Amino acid sequence: MVDHYLYHTGTWIYSQLCNLQSWQALVLCRDTMNLEDFPWPHICSLDRLFAPRAWLNRAANRGLGCYPDHLLAARRRGVRLLHAHFGPHGVDSLTLARWLGVPLITNFYGFDVSLLPRQPGWQERYDRLFGQGALFLVEGPHMRAQVIGLGCPPGKVRVRRLGIDPQRFRFQERRPQDRGEPVRVLVVGTFTEKKGIPDALRALAAARRQGAALRMTLVGDASGPAGDPAIAAEVERLIAELDLGQVVTRTGAIPHERLIEEYHRHQLMLAPSVQAASGDNEGGAPVTITEAAATGLPVVATRHCDIPEVVRHEESGLLAEERDVETLAGHLLLLAQHPERWPAMGRAARARVEAEFDARRTTAQLEQLYDEVAA
Numbered sequence: 001m002v003d004h005y006l007y008h009t010g011t012w013i014y015s016q017l018c019n020l021q022s023w024q025a026l027v028l029c030r031d032t033m034n035l036e037d038f039p040w041p042h043i044c045s046l047d048r049l050f051a052p053r054a055w056l057n058r059a060a061n062r063g064l065g066c067y068p069d070h071l072l073a074a075r076r077r078g079v080r081l082l083h084a085h086f087g088p089h090g091v092d093s094l095t096l097a098r099w100l101g102v103p104l105i106t107n108f109y110g111f112d113v114s115l116l117p118r119q120p121g122w123q124e125r126y127d128r129l130f131g132q133g134a135l136f137l138v139e140g141p142h143m144r145a146q147v148i149g150l151g152c153p154p155g156k157v158r159v160r161r162l163g164i165d166p167q168r169f170r171f172q173e174r175r176p177q178d179r180g181e182p183v184r185v186l187v188v189g190t191f192t193e194k195k196g197i198p199d200a201l202r203a204l205a206a207a208r209r210q211g212a213a214l215r216m217t218l219v220g221d222a223s224g225p226a227g228d229p230a231i232a233a234e235v236e237r238l239i240a241e242l243d244l245g246q247v248v249t250r251t252g253a254i255p256h257e258r259l260i261e262e263y264h265r266h267q268l269m270l271a272p273s274v275q276a277a278s279g280d281n282e283g284g285a286p287v288t289i290t291e292a293a294a295t296g297l298p299v300v301a302t303r304h305c306d307i308p309e310v311v312r313h314e315e316s317g318l319l320a321e322e323r324d325v326e327t328l329a330g331h332l333l334l335l336a337q338h339p340e341r342w343p344a345m346g347r348a349a350r351a352r353v354e355a356e357f358d359a360r361r362t363t364a365q366l367e368q369l370y371d372e373v374a375a
Contacts, residue, residue: 065095087112103134110283139284140306163359196272206329296346
C-alpha cells in the first residue's frame with residue numbers, strides 16, 4: 001500500500017519488491033509515476049482506470065473506507081496481508097484489512113512519526129492504528145523509541161533496516177585528484193528544514209576560510225510536496241552572502257541512475273540533518289547515506305535519529321551534533337587535509353552496508369515477519 005507508485009526517492013520500497021522470494025506483491029496505490037524506472041507487473045492504481053470508474057472508486061471510498069477496485073484486486077490475487085508504507089496509509093488501510101480479513105503491517109519512515117502526530121486528530125488515528133494493526137516496522141532504535149512514545153505497544157514494534165542492493169553501487173576507493181584540485185563534497189536532499197542544507201553551506205564556507213580546498217554539489221530542490229520554498233530562498237541567500245557562487249554546483253532533482261554517478265564523482269558526502277522547528281525529522285536515516293556508503297564514500301553527518309546506525313564515528317565517517325556548524329567544518333577540514341584516511345573509511349562503510357543493509361538480507365527478514373504475521 002502506497003499513495004504514489006513510485007516517486008524517485010522511493011528506491012527502498014522498490015528494492016523490497018524486487019528481492020521478495022517466497023511472497024509475491026500486488027501494489028495498491030492512487031496514482032503511478034516513473035514506471036520506466038520502477039516497473040512492476042501487478043499494480044492496481046486509480047489513475048489506470050477509466051475516468052468514470054476512478055470517480056466511482058473515490059466516491060465509494062468515502063462511504064466504504066476503501067477503494068472497491070483495491071478490494072476486488074486484492075481478493076482476486078488472494079492477498080494474505082497488507083503492508084502499508086507510511087503511517088497515514090496504515091490508517092487508510094485499516095478498513096480494507098477488515099474487509100479482506102487479513103492482518104496489517106505498517107512501516108514508519110520519518111515525518112509520520114515526528115511531524116504528523118502533532119497535527120490535530122492524528123494521535124487519535126494512531127491510537128486506533130496501534131490497537132488494530134498487527135505489526136509496525138521502523139528503521140532503527142531511535143525510531144522504535146519514537147513509535148513506542150506515541151503509544152504503540154512495544155511488542156508490536158520491530159526494527160528492520162532499509163536495505164539496498166550493494167551490487168548496484170560499485171565500490172571505489174576515494175583518492176585525491178591532481179595536485180591543487182579541490183575536494184568534491186556531495187550534499188543530497190529535498191530543500192526542507194530537516195535536511196540541514198543551510199548548515200552544509202555554512203560548514204563549507206567555514207572550512208574554506210580555514211584553508212580547505214573544497215567544492216560542493218547540491219542535489220535536490222524545493223519541488224514536490226515536501227519541498228520548502230523558504231529553504232530554497234535561504235540557500236540562494238547564503239550562497240550569495242558567503243561568496244560560494246563559484247564553488248557550489250546545483251543540479252536540482254535528478255534521476256536515481258544519475259545520482260549513483262554523482263556518488264562516484266565525489267570524495268566526501270555531507271549530511272547535516274536536524275530536527276525541524278515543526279518537529280519533523282528523518283525518523284531513521286536517509287537512504288542516500290547508505291547508498292553513498294556502499295560506494296565507499298566517507299560521510300560527514302550529524303548524530304540525528306538513526307544516522308549513527310549507518311555512519312560509525314571515526315570508522316566510516318565523522319559525526320557532529322545537530323546544528324554544530326563549527327564541528328562539521330572541522331570534520332571537512334580534517335578529511336580534506338588527510339585524504340590518506342579516505343580508503344579505510346570507505347572500506348569500513350562498504351563492509352557495514354554489506355553486513356547490515358543488504359536488501360537481500362533485509363527482505364528475507366521481512367518475509368519472515370510476513371510468515372509470522374500471516375500465521
